[in-house]
Amino acid sequence: MDGLDDIVEEFLVESHENLDQLDSDLVALEQDPNSRERLSSIFRTIHTIKGTSGFLAFNRLEEVTHVGENMLSRLRDGELDLTPTRTSVLLQMVDTVRALLASIEASGGEGAVEVGGVVAAITAAMDDTPAAVAPVIPAPREGAVDAPAEVVAQAAEAPAKPAAKAPAKKTAARKPAAPRATPAAAAVAVPAEELPEQASAVVPQPVVEEPAASVPVADPVDAEVPAAGADGQARRGVADSTIRVDVDLLDELMLLVGELVLTRNQIVQNVARQTDTDLIRASQRLNLIASELQEGVMKTRMQPIDHIWSKLPRVVRDLGLQLKKSIRLEMEGRETELDKTLLEAVKDPLTHLVRNSVDHGIETPEDRRKAGKPVEGVLTLRARHESGQVVVEVADDGAGIDPGKLGAKAVQRGLVTPDALTRMSPSDILQLIFLPGFSTAAAVTNVSGRGVGMDVVKTNIESIGGTIEVESDAGAGTVCRLRIPLTLAIVPALTVECAGDRYAIPQISLQELVSLDAEKAANAVEEVGGAQVYRLRGELLPLVRLTDVLGLTSERHDGHVVIAVLRSEGRRFGLVVDRVINTEEIVVKAVGGQMKAIGLYSGATVLGDGTVALILDVQALARRALRAETNERQDSQKAAAHAAAASETDRQRMLLAAIGGGRRVAIPLDTVTRLEQVRTDSVEKVGNREVVQYRGAILPMVRLDRHLGAYGETDREVLEVIVYSDHGRSVAIVVEEILDIVDGEAAVRSDIDDLGLLGSAVLGDKVTELLDVRAAILAADPAFYSTRPTTLTGPSTPQGVPAPLLEV
Amino acid sequence: MTAPSSAPATSGQLATFRLDGDLYGIEVEHVQEVLRSQQLTRVPLAPTAVAGLINLRGQVVTAIELRERLGRPPRPAGTDAVVIVVRLHGEAVSLLVDSIADVVDVDAADFEAPPDTLEGQARELIRGAYKLRGQLLLALDVHKAVSA
Numbered sequence: 001m002d003g004l005d006d007i008v009e010e011f012l013v014e015s016h017e018n019l020d021q022l023d024s025d026l027v028a029l030e031q032d033p034n035s036r037e038r039l040s041s042i043f044r045t046i047h048t049i050k051g052t053s054g055f056l057a058f059n060r061l062e063e064v065t066h067v068g069e070n071m072l073s074r075l076r077d078g079e080l081d082l083t084p085t086r087t088s089v090l091l092q093m094v095d096t097v098r099a100l101l102a103s104i105e106a107s108g109g110e111g112a113v114e115v116g117g118v119v120a121a122i123t124a125a126m127d128d129t130p131a132a133v134a135p136v137i138p139a140p141r142e143g144a145v146d147a148p149a150e151v152v153a154q155a156a157e158a159p160a161k162p163a164a165k166a167p168a169k170k171t172a173a174r175k176p177a178a179p180r181a182t183p184a185a186a187a188v189a190v191p192a193e194e195l196p197e198q199a200s201a202v203v204p205q206p207v208v209e210e211p212a213a214s215v216p217v218a219d220p221v222d223a224e225v226p227a228a229g230a231d232g233q234a235r236r237g238v239a240d241s242t243i244r245v246d247v248d249l250l251d252e253l254m255l256l257v258g259e260l261v262l263t264r265n266q267i268v269q270n271v272a273r274q275t276d277t278d279l280i281r282a283s284q285r286l287n288l289i290a291s292e293l294q295e296g297v298m299k300t301r302m303q304p305i306d307h308i309w310s311k312l313p314r315v316v317r318d319l320g321l322q323l324k325k326s327i328r329l330e331m332e333g334r335e336t337e338l339d340k341t342l343l344e345a346v347k348d349p350l351t352h353l354v355r356n357s358v359d360h361g362i363e364t365p366e367d368r369r370k371a372g373k374p375v376e377g378v379l380t381l382r383a384r385h386e387s388g389q390v391v392v393e394v395a396d397d398g399a400g401i402d403p404g405k406l407g408a409k410a411v412q413r414g415l416v417t418p419d420a421l422t423r424m425s426p427s428d429i430l431q432l433i434f435l436p437g438f439s440t441a442a443a444v445t446n447v448s449g450r451g452v453g454m455d456v457v458k459t460n461i462e463s464i465g466g467t468i469e470v471e472s473d474a475g476a477g478t479v480c481r482l483r484i485p486l487t488l489a490i491v492p493a494l495t496v497e498c499a500g501d502r503y504a505i506p507q508i509s510l511q512e513l514v515s516l517d518a519e520k521a522a523n524a525v526e527e528v529g530g531a532q533v534y535r536l537r538g539e540l541l542p543l544v545r546l547t548d549v550l551g552l553t554s555e556r557h558d559g560h561v562v563i564a565v566l567r568s569e570g571r572r573f574g575l576v577v578d579r580v581i582n583t584e585e586i587v588v589k590a591v592g593g594q595m596k597a598i599g600l601y602s603g604a605t606v607l608g609d610g611t612v613a614l615i616l617d618v619q620a621l622a623r624r625a626l627r628a629e630t631n632e633r634q635d636s637q638k639a640a641a642h643a644a645a646a647s648e649t650d651r652q653r654m655l656l657a658a659i660g661g662g663r664r665v666a667i668p669l670d671t672v673t674r675l676e677q678v679r680t681d682s683v684e685k686v687g688n689r690e691v692v693q694y695r696g697a698i699l700p701m702v703r704l705d706r707h708l709g710a711y712g713e714t715d716r717e718v719l720e721v722i723v724y725s726d727h728g729r730s731v732a733i734v735v736e737e738i739l740d741i742v743d744g745e746a747a748v749r750s751d752i753d754d755l756g757l758l759g760s761a762v763l764g765d766k767v768t769e770l771l772d773v774r775a776a777i778l779a780a781d782p783a784f785y786s787t788r789p790t791t792l793t794g795p796s797t798p799q800g801v802p803a804p805l806l807e808v
Numbered sequence: 809m810t811a812p813s814s815a816p817a818t819s820g821q822l823a824t825f826r827l828d829g830d831l832y833g834i835e836v837e838h839v840q841e842v843l844r845s846q847q848l849t850r851v852p853l854a855p856t857a858v859a860g861l862i863n864l865r866g867q868v869v870t871a872i873e874l875r876e877r878l879g880r881p882p883r884p885a886g887t888d889a890v891v892i893v894v895r896l897h898g899e900a901v902s903l904l905v906d907s908i909a910d911v912v913d914v915d916a917a918d919f920e921a922p923p924d925t926l927e928g929q930a931r932e933l934i935r936g937a938y939k940l941r942g943q944l945l946l947a948l949d950v951h952k953a954v955s956a
Contacts, residue, residue: 259866501850550852589868591861592901594955598853604861604868612849612861612868 011052012105013242015097018045022094026087033082042090043072049097061100064115067122068093080126089125093118247340250301257290257297258490258587264290265584265608294490302337305383305392308347309334312354316379319358326376327362336383338390342484345464346392349457353394353480354379356454361398361478371475373397389508390486395479401472403429410435430470431569434458462619465491465506465588465602469569483508493586493605495613496564496577499552502613503577504586504605509618511565511572513580518559525561534563534574541565544625545576546616549600554578568622575621584608588615600624654742655722656768657735660705664739665757665771673725675738677718689780692721692732699723701732702780704771708757724777731780819916822938824909824945825892828880831943832905833912834950840895842908845888846871859904864893871902872954879929894950901954912945914938919947 022045029038050065068090074080096118103111264286271283313329320327338346362368362377369375382393403426410416410432421429433454461468466484485491485508493504494513514536516524525534525543532543543563547554556578563574586605595601595614602617654666678692683701685691690701701721722733757769777784822833848860848871859873871891875883883889889904918938922931933952938945 262866501852552852591868592870592899594855594858594870595851595861598851600853601851604849606863606866606868610863611847612863614849614851614861 008056008104008108011056012101015049015052015101018049019094019098019101021045023091026090026094029082030084030087036076039072039076043069043076046072058100058104058110060110060113060115061097061104064093064096064100064118064122067119071122071126074126083125086125089118089121093122245300247301250297251341253297254301257294260290261294261490261585262587262606262608266610269608298339298486298490301340303340303343304335304337305343305390306331306334308343308350309381309383312351312381315351315354316358319355323359324364325358325362326365327358328376328378330378330380331382332380333383334381336385336390338484338486342390342464342486345460346466346482346484349460349468349482350392350394352457353482354381357394357396357398357478357480361396361400363399367399371399385486386483390484392482392484393479394482395477397477400474400476400478401430401433401470402474403472406430406432427471428571430472431571433470434468434569465508467508467568467619490585490587491615492583493615494564494583495581495586495607496546496562497579497581498546498550498554498577500555501552502581502607502611503546504607504613504615505564505566505575505618506602506615507583509566509568511567514561514563514565514574515580516561516563521559521561532576534561536565536572536574539572541572541574542626543574543576544621547576547578549621549625566618566622568619571622571626573622573626586613586615654768656739656742657704657720657722658737658739659708660736663708664768665704665708665735666742666768667722667733667771667773669741672722673730674723676721676723676732678721678732678734680717680719683719694723694730694732697730699730699732700781701734702776703734704776705734705736707776707779708769708771724773726784729781729784731777731784733776733780818919819914821911822914822945822947823892823911825890825905826907826909827874827878827905830946831909831940832874832946832948833914833938834892834894834903834948836911838894838896838950840893840900843891843893843902846891846902859889862891862902864900864902867900869893869900869902870954871904873904874953875904875906877929877953878933894954896951896954903950903953912938912940914940914945914947922946 022042025038025042025045029035029042032038046065046069050062050069053059053061053065071080071086071090075082075086080086096113096115099113100110100115103109103113268283268287271280274280309331316327316329319325357379362379363371363373365375368377378397380393380395382391382395384391407416407421407424407429410429411418411421415435416424416432434457435455458468461482461484464484466482468480468482470478470480472478485506492507494507494510495502495504497503514534516534525532527533528540532545533540534543535541541563545554546552562577562579564577564580565572565574584607586607588603589605591601591604591614595604599620600617601614602620603615604612605615607613655669655672656664656666658664676694678694683690683692686698686700690703691698692701693699716736719734720736720738722735722738724731724733757772818835821836823836823839824831824833826832843864846862846864848862850860851858857872857876859871859876862869862871873889875881883904883906887906890906890908892903892905892908893900894903895901915938918940919936920939921936922934923937923944926934933949935947935949938947
C-alpha cells in the first residue's frame with residue numbers, strides 16, 4: 001500500500017468492515033422494513049463514509065453517499081417506505097461505494113468509477129419517478145468498464161449467477177428490457193441471503209444487453225471467470241491483510257513469551273553443560289525460535305511514535321496563537337516504533353514537555369528579534385533507537401534555562417539551601433526543575449506553570465522504566481531527553497553479585513563497567529572527605545558500595561573493585577559490587593507492596609537458573625546513596641567545577657614522555673594528534689633539518705632531547721614520535737619513550753623552568769617538565785604558525801595550549 | 809476485650825498448620841497451595857518478617873516468616889519451613905510455617921475470642937480460638953498476617 005497514507009488506509013479498512021455489515025443490514029431490512037434500528041445503523045454507516053470521504057476529498061464517493069444518505073434519512077424518518085426498488089438502489093449504491101474504495105485502494109484515487117447513474121437512480125427511487133430509468137443503464141456499465149476491481153469484488157460469484165439473477169434485479173430497478181429476462185417471479189424466489197450478490201450482479205449485467213460496448217466487457221461471463229480464478233492468489237487488499245486484535249490478548253501473549261524467554265534461558269544454560277549434540281542442537285533452535293517469537297510478538301505491539309506526535313502540531317499551533325508566538329514544529333524520526341503501552345504512557349509527558357517548550361522555552365517574537373534570532377521559533381521533536389532504547393528529544397531554540405535564575409528560585413522555594421546551591425554544578429542545578437513544586441514561569445499562565453509539571457513528567461517516565469534529563473544553553477535553547485525502554489516486559493539487564501546474592505541492574509542506566517585489581521584499586525580509589533571516589537578518565541566518580549546501601553557485608557576480600565558506572569538524572573556514580581555475572585534479558589515481575597515500600601527495588605525477576613533476583617531501582621539508589629553523601633559529593637563537585645572553571649576545558653590531560661637523562665616532559669594531550677613509531681633509517685635530511693616521509697607528506701622532526709638539551713640514546717632503531725597537526729601542517733616531536741597519560745589538574749606546579757619549558761609540575765609523584773609546545777614546534781618548522789599569525793595570543797602561549805592551563 | 813469486629817466467628821473449613829507447638833488455621837479458600845521448603849532470595853532492608861522471595865513457577869512471591877510475625881522464636885536450625893501460598897485480592901503471598909496439618913471443619917459455636925493470655929503482636933493477628941477436642945485451634949487473620 002505504498003503511497004497510501006495511514007488515514008486513507010484506516011478509512012479503507014473501516015469502510016470495508018462497515019460495508020459488509022451494510023449488505024446484511026439492507027437485506028435484513030427488506031425482511032423487516034420497519035426496523036428503525038437497522039435503518040439508523042445503515043444511515044450511520046453511510047454517514048460516516050460520507051463524512052470521511054468529504055474530509056479526504058473523494059468527491060464522487062461523497063456525492064454518491066450523500067444522495068444515499070438523503071434517501072436513508074427519509075426512510076428512517078418514515079417519509080418513504082422501503083420498497084424492493086429502493087433496497088436495490090441502495091445495494092447498488094453500496095456496490096458503487098465498493099468500486100470506489102477498490103479504486104482508491106488500487107490507485108490512491110477514485111479512478112474512473114462513474115457515479116452519476118447511481119446517483120440518478122437513487123434520486124429517481126426517492127421520487128418514485130420512472131423517468132430516470134435511462135441514465136441508470138450506462139452508469140453501471142461504465143462502472144464495470146472502468147473499475148476492474150469491481151469485477152474482482154464479485155469474482156466469488158458463480159459465473160452463471162448474474163445472468164439468472166440480474167433480470168430479477170432489473171425488474172426491481174426498471175422495466176424488464178433484457179432479451180433473456182426471466183420472469184420477475186424469479187426475484188422473489190431468490191433467497192434473501194443472496195441478495196447482496198445479486199446487487200453486484202446488476203452492474204455488469206446491462207453490458208450483455210449492449211454488445212456494442214467496449215471489448216473488456218463484451219462478455220461479462222468470460223470476464224468474471226478469469227477474475228474468479230485470479231482471486232485465489234490476488235494480493236490481499238487492505239481490509240484482508242489486517243485484523244483487529246484485542247490488546248489484552250497481545251498483553252497475554254507478551255507475558256507468555258516473557259515466560260518462554262525465561263524458560264529458554266534456563267534450558268540453554270543447562271544444556272551448555274551437556275554433551276548430547278542432539279539436545280544442544282535442539283536447544284539452539286529453541287533459542288533462535290524463542291528470540292524470533294519474542295521479536296515478532298513485540299512487533300505486534302509496536303507503533304510509530306507518530307501516533308502521538310500527530311496531535312502535537314495542533315497543540316503547538318493553538319498554544320502559539322494563544323501566546324502570540326510564531327513557532328515551527330519539526331519532527332525527526334517519526335517512524336520510530338515503540339510498544340503501544342509505552343506510547344500511551346509517554347503521550348501525556350511528551351505533550352507536557354511540548355507545551356512547556358512553547359510556553360516557557362521559546363521567547364516572544366520581540367524578545368527573539370532583540371536576541372538576534374529568527375522571529376520564528378523552532379521546536380524540534382526527535383526520536384531514534386539507541387542501544388535498545390528509544391530516545392525522544394524535545395528541543396527548542398528558545399531562551400534556555402538560566403541556572404542562576406533557576407537556582408535562586410529553588411532557594412526561594414526552600415527546595416535547596418543557598419549553601420548547597422553554591423556547590424552545585426550548572427547541570428545539577430538544571431535537574432532541580434524536576435523537583436515537586438517547581439515552576440520557572442514568571443507568571444502563572446493557564447498553559448503551564450502551575451507548579452505541577454516536570455515532577456509529574458519525571459514520575460511518569462520513571463514509572464515505565466525510562467529516564468529524563470534536561471540540557472540547556474542559556475540563550476540558545478533547551479533539550480529535554482527521554483530515554484524509554486523498547487518494551488516493558490522484557491528488559492536487558494546486568495546481573496551482579498553482592499554479598500552472595502544476585503541483583504539485576506537495568507541496562508538503561510548502565511554506562512560502563514570498570515574492574516580494578518587490588519593493586520590498582522589501592523591507588524585509584526581515593527577518598528574525598530571520607531567518601532570514596534574514582535577518577536574515571538579525569539572525572540571524579542562518586543562511589544557507592546552496594547553492600548553499604550543494603551546493609552550487608554561484602555564477600556569480596558581480595559581487594560578487587562568492580563564498578564558499574566550508572567547514570568541517573570544526569571549524574572553519574574559508580575556502584576561497587578562484588579562481581580559482575582552476566583548480561584541477560586529479564587522479565588520484570590511485580591513485587592508486593594512491602595518490597596516496593598523499601599524504595600530500592602523496582603521489581604524482581606527469575607534468573608536463568610530459577611533463582612529470584614531483585615532488580616535495583618537505580619534512580620532510587622542514586623537518590624538514597626548520593627543524598628547521604630551529599631556533602632562529600634558536592635565538595636568533590638565543587639573541586640571539579642573549580643578545576644573546570646580554571647581551565648575552561650574538560651580534559652586537562654597530559655601525555656608524559658621520557659626524553660632521556662631521566663627527564664620527563666608533559667605535553668598537553670589536546671595538542672597531540674597521533675602517536676607513531678618511525679624507523680631511524682627512514683629519517684632523511686633537508687638542509688640541516690631532519691624530516692620523515694609520513695602519509696605522503698614531508699614531516700619536519702624535532703628531537704626533544706636535543707631541543708631541551710638532554711642527550712639521550714641516539715642509536716635507537718625505532719623512534720617514538722608524537723605528531724602534532726594544525727591547519728594542515730604537521731610536525732613530529734621525537735621522544736625517548738611514551739610513559740603515560742595523566743590528569744593535570746591535581747598537579748603541583750612551579751615556575752621553575754628552563755629553555756623550551758613553561759614550568760614544572762608534580763605529575764604521578766615525579767617532577768615533570770611542561771613542554772613549551774610552540775617553541776618545540778617552531779624548532780621543527782619555523783613556518784608552522786606563520787600561516788595565521790593573527791591568532792597568536794602572545795609569544796609565550798603556544799598554539800593549541802589553552803592559556804589558563806599554564807597557570808598555577 | 810476488643811473482639812476482632814472485622815472477623816466474627818464463622819463456620820467452615822480451616823487449613824491448619826503447626827507453629828512453635830501451636831495449631832493455627834486459615835480459611836481454606838485463601839490457600840492456593842502448600843509447598844516443601846523453597847529457595848529463598850533475601851531482601852535486604854525489608855521488614856524482618858519478610859523472609860525473602862520465592863520462585864513459584866515463574867511468579868515471584870513474597871514469603872512471610874510467621875514465627876517472626878507472631879513473635880515466636882526463630883525456627884530451630886536444620887528444620888525446613890513449609891510454605892503455604894495464599895491468594896489475597898488476586899496477589900499471591902506465602903507464609904512460612906513449621907508443618908502443615910489437616911483441613912478441619914469448624915463450628916461457630918466453638919469459637920471464642922482470643923484468650924487473654926495472648927500477648928502483643930500475636931493478639932493482633934489472631935481472630936480467636938476454636939475449641940477442638942483436645943486442643944485449641946487459633947484462627948489466624950491472614951490479611952493482617954501478610955501485611956508485614
